[in-house]
Amino acid sequence: MTPSLATASAAPRQPSLAVFNALPAPSASRAASAGPFAPWADEASAYSRDQVIFSEGDTASSVRIITSGMVRILRMMADGRRQIVGFLQPGDMLGLAMGGTYLYSAEAVTPVTLRRLSRTQFDTLLERDPELRLRLLAATATELQVAQEQMLLLGRKTAPERLASFLLRQARRVTPEPEDHCRISLPMTRTDIADFLGLTMETVSRAFTKLKTTHLVRLLPDQMVELVDVEALIDLSEGGGQSGLIQ
Amino acid sequence: MTPSLATASAAPRQPSLAVFNALPAPSASRAASAGPFAPWADEASAYSRDQVIFSEGDTASSVRIITSGMVRILRMMADGRRQIVGFLQPGDMLGLAMGGTYLYSAEAVTPVTLRRLSRTQFDTLLERDPELRLRLLAATATELQVAQEQMLLLGRKTAPERLASFLLRQARRVTPEPEDHCRISLPMTRTDIADFLGLTMETVSRAFTKLKTTHLVRLLPDQMVELVDVEALIDLSEGGGQSGLIQ
DNA sequence: CGAATTATTGAGGTACGTCAACAACTGTGG
DNA sequence: CCACAGTTGTTGACGTACCTCAATAATTCG
CATH class of the missing domain: 1.10.10.10 (Winged helix-like DNA-binding domain superfamily/Winged helix DNA-binding domain)
Known part of the structure; x- marks a missing residue:
């Protein structure tokens, strides 16, 4: 198999919006912070129903992976109009690919646990592991497809x-x-x-x-x-x- | 500067939907197929107004970069309802990041010229150049933001x-x-x-x-x-x- | 310049929004 | 286990932003 993005898009449908399954989830890996493939924080952060995980405008300091529960990510307008751009589930990544600040908010739909990875750690990982870049690229490209499908839904x-x-x-x-x-x-x-x-x-x-x-x-x-x-x-x-x- | 995606998203706003500016455009490079950074085909393909560049369902055999004109990419429903998911301009890439077949159509809005790169050449390039993966990842992530903005527009x-x-x-x-x-x-x-x-x-x-x-x-x-x-x-x-x- | 295309404007219809009442849950304490 | 308060979901009546259909005006292009 080539590294072609074709691989990615032909893969499981609808992995979930603004999310990435490309980093190994901590659940699978054994020694929590030993191997090169277990970079996630040991301790899980927990959020209760409707709790805000981060808000539009917050400085983006870490990447998160959901280990249980469901998260909604959303954009708001000044007058309160709300657009949810995705529902995230265990295995989905959150908080990646934005500028210095988040451009959307994330809130717990159900009780949620997640693990974090600081942005600097993440950057190091990205720098060291070109293979990871490819997997993230494939995952992001698939997200983009899903987003386009959603545009058709919303527009027509x-x-x-x-x-x-x-x-x-x-x-x-x-x-x-x-x-x-x-x-x-x-x-x-x-x-x-x-x-x-x-x-x-x-x-x-x-x-x-x-x-x-x-x-x-x-x-x-x-x-x-x-x-x-x-x-x-x-x-x-x-x-x-x-x-x-x-x- | 780290390779962080933060760099990408802080960069020029709205590069354009489903498009990638990460590969060097042929216009800039001198020797058309000599250096490692001029992989694009020498000859430009030309399309006239409203001409179809490729259709939903076609096998995706090459990646294209627009050298002049404007392209629309769109999804259609069986009964003819149409959703344009992006307008592409010179420098934008087209036809990347999909499965074996295109999931959307591309048509010329104005007379268009573009250059191609076969999927296999593109894969080779991706394989050889981890830096390119990073640039493409950043570009795709930015696209995703734009797509979410569009969801807010269409939904609310x-x-x-x-x-x-x-x-x-x-x-x-x-x-x-x-x-x-x-x-x-x-x-x-x-x-x-x-x-x-x-x-x-x-x-x-x-x-x-x-x-x-x-x-x-x-x-x-x-x-x-x-x-x-x-x-x-x-x-x-x-x-x-x-x-x-x-x- | 004239035909064809594209854009504007009007009149009227409709899918969805708004507001409001009620019903069905959900969870907690008696 | 049931009572009950709070929340969430359903249904109804009505309003409205946008759609549809149609005529006219402005472009574009041969």
Whole structure:
């Protein structure tokens, strides 16, 4: 295999926005700070639900990897309008690739633990390990694809199409090709989903109702959702919603 | 200076979406295929207005650098809905960082010339030059920031806010801090702008009228636009549109 | 200069937003 | 285990920003 970026993009779909799986997660490595591949801090930082991890404008002093829980990264406008640009999960990296200050905020959606790496350590690592640069480049390039997909969603899709796309996206983070009746967990609130999809909470709720009444999904207890008909969801997410059934 | 990505993001703003300025452009280098830094093909490919450079689904066989003209890259839905994810200009790279096939199409907005580099040559280059990996990583990371900015625009901004953001973005590709009465050229059509901003042509036109009547811009012949009041445009683009003037 | 394309403007429709009431959770203490 | 308060989610009624369709005006280009 060549180092081609093709490798990266052909890899697992939708690794997650603004995130990088390229550095080895500490969970896998044995001796925490011994080998060259275990640079992460031993101690995990813990955050509770809705706690701010960092804010837009803070000086970016370290890179973080999520070891448990879910994080949202978001941009805000002065008047409070909020756009969530990604939901991050265990294994995802956070806080990389920005200037001296963060350009977005990160908050815990659920209780979160993460490990840190100082920016200087990270830079040293990058300097020493050209292979790492390649893996990060591949991961970032894949992120960019995901971001473009999200632009299509935000610019051109209807509310039900956005929700279907979102559910599939979440499902594919677990299984690349989700099956009928597969179940996914949505630990974020309707408001979070709305701010990710460029909608309001109410519209998200109505879109859920629509998917329920057309038997594409079922809402289960404990923030679980069952994708009843994956193919229909895919059709819907790609705009095949009403075609053939007009009149 | 360390190789930190901080360097990259602090650099010139808005280099352009899905694009990379990290490889040396052939225009600068002397001996076209002699030195290690002139890997681009000698002969330029030329495309006329609206000509397709490659399409979603084509096998990605080469990387390209634009030497003149403007390119749009876009994603389409089955029913024809179109989202432009970026406008590319001379110096921008194109066709990098995707799987075996392109995930978006590229078309000439104006007559375009570009030079190519086969994927295998590019891979070789990447393999040999770890420094290049770093520059590409930095460029891609910056692209990701721009993409997140665009998500905020598409998810949360009003039509006039989107247009103001777009005009500023284009201006900043020439001058990081544009001055009052600066002029920018908009070679793309209203439809292109609409498909970039997630609007319709008519709404873009009405937003232009609004900016004209409030004396934020002036439309000049030859697709030129004068940014009359940059600060007001910035305010508007950030959502400061109506505040303080209510009632 | 004239045909074709592109942009503007108007009138009316609609998907989504807003505001508000209510219902269903979630978690805690009795 | 249940009561209950606080939160989160759903549903309804209504408003509005943007879309659609259509006519006209301004460009562009042969």
